[in-house]
Amino acid sequence: MEDLRALIRTIPDFPKPGILFRDVTTLLGHKAGFHKAMSLLIARYKGARVDKVAGIEARGFILGAAIAYGLGVGFVPLRKKGKLPGEAVGEDYALEYGTDRIEMHVGAVEHGERVLLVDDLIATGGTAEAAIKLLTAAGAAIVETCFLVDLPELKGAERIKKLGHNVFALVEFEGH
Ligand code: AMP
Numbered sequence: 001m002e003d004l005r006a007l008i009r010t011i012p013d014f015p016k017p018g019i020l021f022r023d024v025t026t027l028l029g030h031k032a033g034f035h036k037a038m039s040l041l042i043a044r045y046k047g048a049r050v051d052k053v054a055g056i057e058a059r060g061f062i063l064g065a066a067i068a069y070g071l072g073v074g075f076v077p078l079r080k081k082g083k084l085p086g087e088a089v090g091e092d093y094a095l096e097y098g099t100d101r102i103e104m105h106v107g108a109v110e111h112g113e114r115v116l117l118v119d120d121l122i123a124t125g126g127t128a129e130a131a132i133k134l135l136t137a138a139g140a141a142i143v144e145t146c147f148l149v150d151l152p153e154l155k156g157a158e159r160i161k162k163l164g165h166n167v168f169a170l171v172e173f174e175g176h
Helices: 002-006 031-045 059-071 126-137 156-162
Strands: 009-012 020-023 052-056 074-080 088-094 099-105 114-122 141-150 167-172
Touching: 002 031, 002 167, 031 059, 031 141, 031 167, 052 059, 052 126, 059 074, 059 114, 088 126, 099 126, 114 126, 114 156, 126 141, 126 156, 141 156, 156 167
Parallel strands: 052 074, 052 114, 114 141, 141 167
Antiparallel strands: 009 020, 074 099, 088 099
């Protein structure tokens, strides 16, 4: 996976000083890299009886939609507060300063559906945890939570595993 790792650009001090932003747009823009990353993930979940893929705004939409297409299943967008036009349910989660909220349309997943959760990166796991709460409150079963990048030092994957869910990431980066 070293080749995929090398395609992810690191931008220091974005969006604020001290953060190493792991920018996956360089991987998305690389035809062989994007194809390989999506092929690996689609192959991983091909036999996993996934009913739907849920992606977290915004980069989780790009990856999640490609994976859903590859699996031949539907896609559910988990959006930032106030963006969904229909009736929505939401889950608040803590940021370093303040809180944020993700929302999902009522009826987007059905009770008992097997849902794969996708985002580009897991750091503290706060966003993924909120997404899991939203999906499970709607009656979904989480097949796995899936990322391009894990930042293990921030212990997000540990946090999600403690909740009883599997975490899979194609690559890891040191630091945060
Ligand atoms: P967290 O809730 O702390 O796991 O943060 C995950 C969310 O924030 C994901 O949607 C990521 O896209 C974004 N994110 C957090 N840290 C980084 C980082 N160092 N580089 C790029 N994206 C990040």
